[in-house]
Amino acid sequence: MSMKLGIIGLGKMGEAIAAGLRRSEKGAKGWVLAGTTYSKASATEASKRLGIPCHTDNRKLVAESDILLLCVKPHQAESVLRAVAGQFRSDQLLVSICASITTAQLKEWSGGKPHIVRSMPNTPCLIGEGMTVLSAAPGVDEARLEHAKNIFSPLGKTAVVEESLMDGVTGLSGCGPAYVYLIVEALSEAGVKVGLPRKVATLLAAQTLAGSARMVLERGEHPAALKDEVTTPAGCTIDGLMALEEGKLRVTLIKAVLAASKRSKTLRGTSA
Numbered sequence: 001m002s003m004k005l006g007i008i009g010l011g012k013m014g015e016a017i018a019a020g021l022r023r024s025e026k027g028a029k030g031w032v033l034a035g036t037t038y039s040k041a042s043a044t045e046a047s048k049r050l051g052i053p054c055h056t057d058n059r060k061l062v063a064e065s066d067i068l069l070l071c072v073k074p075h076q077a078e079s080v081l082r083a084v085a086g087q088f089r090s091d092q093l094l095v096s097i098c099a100s101i102t103t104a105q106l107k108e109w110s111g112g113k114p115h116i117v118r119s120m121p122n123t124p125c126l127i128g129e130g131m132t133v134l135s136a137a138p139g140v141d142e143a144r145l146e147h148a149k150n151i152f153s154p155l156g157k158t159a160v161v162e163e164s165l166m167d168g169v170t171g172l173s174g175c176g177p178a179y180v181y182l183i184v185e186a187l188s189e190a191g192v193k194v195g196l197p198r199k200v201a202t203l204l205a206a207q208t209l210a211g212s213a214r215m216v217l218e219r220g221e222h223p224a225a226l227k228d229e230v231t232t233p234a235g236c237t238i239d240g241l242m243a244l245e246e247g248k249l250r251v252t253l254i255k256a257v258l259a260a261s262k263r264s265k266t267l268r269g270t271s272a
């Protein structure tokens with residue numbers, strides 16, 4: 001049986017999730033979608049692009065939905081939820097994708113009635129290759145957590161962690177696509193430097209990343225073991241690896257995740 005999913009905030013992420021659900025067979029069967037934006041113009045545009053009802057009345061959306069997915073910017077979450085707190089029912093589930101906003105804050109701002117799950121998706125959800133991590137508020141049962149997972153499972157992989165780990169999740173898989181695009185861009189530059197046409201260089205870079213990531217996922221081996229398979233004694237790869245170690249690639253990536261995780265703890269109240 002389909003459930004009614006109301007998406008508050010059909011911006012970049014809200015729309016990516018709605019579009020992904022519409023495209024996937026499982027998502028299209030499982031959910032009846034509707035959404036809101038702040039401005040009427042955005043609502044009209046989103047409705048045209050997605051082919052779902054979209055308006056600016058959050059109270060109506062809450063009243064008509066089984067599950068609400070909160071996709072506004074973190075600094076907008078409190079005012080949006082407080083304005084509709086009176087509409088929530090105790091049989092509803094509120095799932096937030098807002099970075100840094102805790103389940104305790106969501107519970108308080110929404111008036112205490114709905115069950116709360118916090119999540120962190122990433123933009124590859126748009127093509128069904130996303131990574132979404134979820135964390136349930138105390139007292140949320142397995143069935144409700146499963147409903148929340150069902151929003152994201154047609155859009156890629158899902159995992160569940162303790163809420164204390166969610167800032168780390170934001171720094172790794174939430175922000176991670178940006179790090180990877182930077183790496184693809186750099187490898188593509190390298191390809192151009194060694195004489196490859198730009199288009200070919202970008203294809204080689206992106207497919208090498210995608211294929212290697214898939215090897216890790218499918219073989220389930222430690223990445224270091226897979227790296228050893230490519231590294232012939234006195235061959236070419238070890239010279240490349242030495243250059244990466246000299247450039248401190250590993251510690252740079254670790255620092256990137258730490259910096260983004262730290263920022264995630266402080267996002268609320270800023271306009272990011």
Ligand SMILES: NC(=O)c1ccc[n+]([C@@H]2O[C@H](COP(=O)([O-])OP(=O)(O)OC[C@H]3O[C@@H](n4cnc5c(N)ncnc54)[C@H](OP(=O)(O)O)[C@@H]3O)[C@@H](O)[C@H]2O)c1
Pocket residue numbers: 008009010011012013014036037038039040042043058071072073074076080097098099120121122123174
């Ligand atoms: N970007 C990422 O990679 C990523 C990854 C994981 C999680 N997130 C989280 O996703 C959330 C949304 O980010 P985003 O990049 O999608 O932001 P965005 O593109 O700015 O979208 C925000 C949306 O919220 C709408 N909105 C604002 N106030 C509203 C209100 N009172 N009622 C209804 N809708 C309202 C806006 O409407 P208008 O269009 O009319 O202004 C806009 O459509 C953030 O909390 C972020 O932490 C983002």
